[in-house]
Amino acid sequence: QVQLVESGGGLVKPGGSLRLSCAASGFIFSDYYMSWIRQAPGMGLEWISRISSRDTNIYYADSVKGRFTISRDNAKNSLYLQMNSLRAEDTAVYYCAREGGGGWAETDYWGQGTLVTVSS
Amino acid sequence: DIQMTQSPSSLSASVGDRVTITCRASQSINSYLNWYQQKPGKAPKLLIYAASSLQSGVPSRFSGSGSGTDFTLTIRSLQPEDFATYYCQQSYSTPPRTFGQGTKVEIK
Numbered sequence: 001q002v003q004l005v006e007s008g009g010g011l012v013k014p015g016g017s018l019r020l021s022c023a024a025s026g027f028i029f030s031d032y033y034m035s036w037i038r039q040a041p042g043m044g045l046e047w048i049s050r051i052s053s054r055d056t057n058i059y060y061a062d063s064v065k066g067r068f069t070i071s072r073d074n075a076k077n078s079l080y081l082q083m084n085s086l087r088a089e090d091t092a093v094y095y096c097a098r099e100g101g102g103g104w105a106e107t108d109y110w111g112q113g114t115l116v117t118v119s120s
Numbered sequence: 121d122i123q124m125t126q127s128p129s130s131l132s133a134s135v136g137d138r139v140t141i142t143c144r145a146s147q148s149i150n151s152y153l154n155w156y157q158q159k160p161g162k163a164p165k166l167l168i169y170a171a172s173s174l175q176s177g178v179p180s181r182f183s184g185s186g187s188g189t190d191f192t193l194t195i196r197s198l199q200p201e202d203f204a205t206y207y208c209q210q211s212y213s214t215p216p217r218t219f220g221q222g223t224k225v226e227i228k
Contacts, residue, residue, distance in 0.1 A: 035217070045156075045164065045207055047217040059215040095163055105211035106154040106169035113163055 002026040002109045004096045009114030016086050016118070022079040022096030022111055030054070030074035033099040035107065036081050038092035038116075046092070049081065050099070064090075086118045122146050122210050126220035132228040139195040141223045143208035148188045152212035155184055155193045158222075159204045167206075168193065195225075203227055 008020040020036070035050045049070040050059045058070055069082040079096055093113040100108040123146035133139050143153065151171040156164040166175045168184035171191055181196040195202055208220040 044222045045158075045209075045219040047209075047215075047219065050214055050217065061216045099211075100166075100169065102169075104152060104154070104170040104173075105217075106166055106175075107156070107164075107209070107211075108166050108169070108175065110163035110165070 002098065004098065004109055004111035006094065006096050006111045006114035009094065009116045011117045011119065012086055013120050014087060014118055017082070017084045018086065018116060020081040020083065020094055020096075020114060020116070022081075024077045024079065024096075024098070027098070029072075029077040032101055033105070034072060034079045035097045035099060036070060036079075037095045037097050037107070037110075038090075039095070039113075040089070040092040043092075051079070083116070086116075088118050090116060091118050092116060121216060122149060122213055122218055124208055124210055124218045124220040126206075126208055126223050128223060129221065130224040130226060132226050133198050134228045135198055135200055137198045137228075139198050139202075139225060141193045141206055141208075141225075143186075143191045143193070143220050145189045145191075145210055145212075149210045149212035151187045152210055153184070153186065153191045154209045154211055155182075156207045156209065157202075157204045158207065164207065198225070 003025045005023045048061045067085045071080045096111040097107045098109040100106045125144045153171045155168040158164040172184045205224045
């Protein structure tokens with residue numbers, strides 16, 4: 001079965017960096033677009049980044065552009081999010097998510113999330 | 121950017137009720153509209169994709185309709201496990217893949 005397991009979250013000071021990882025299993029990872037989506041405490045969902053199956057196309061939300069970098073290693077079935085210049089407003093649960101391959105680009109599987117807290 | 125507006129932001133309903141949630145896009149998104157259910161402390165779960173296609177394993181009491189800018193999620197007969205927050209999301213254009221602000225369905 002499809003599994004997405006995030007890791008790397010934690011407490012970091014403003015201006016600091018953190019790298020999130022997502023280990024994928026149960027499907028052919030290199031066939032699928034992947035995304036990172038976050039949710040601040042008590043708030044709604046915010047899409048932040050998307051990467052194509054062969055990482056030729058990468059997209060970011062304006063709120064993280066220039067600070068966050070999405071990447072993937074298809075040989076390791078892993079997705080990453082490098083987060084630099086972190087701010088208090090980046091505090092959130094970060095979800096790794098798979099985009100369905102049927103052409104409608106729905107997010108069909110989500111990880112359990114990893115909490116990132118930016119605080120001094 | 122395409123804006124997604126859900127209504128209502130919250131509602132109270134009883135078990136067995138028919139519940140309708142609407143989502144409006146700021147421009148046409150054809151049928152690139154998805155619905156998710158999220159329970160407290162859990163990851164969202166895909167319910168409906170392509171505006172009206174039921175995700176595998178999702179009960180048939182959930183249905184979606186609409187195209188263009190106006191969409192609806194209907195729960196035919198609300199069950200205790202359906203009390204949750206529901207989000208719409210457009211997958212027509214990137215970036216960003218905008219979500220609606222959510223609709224919290226509470227027990228009356």
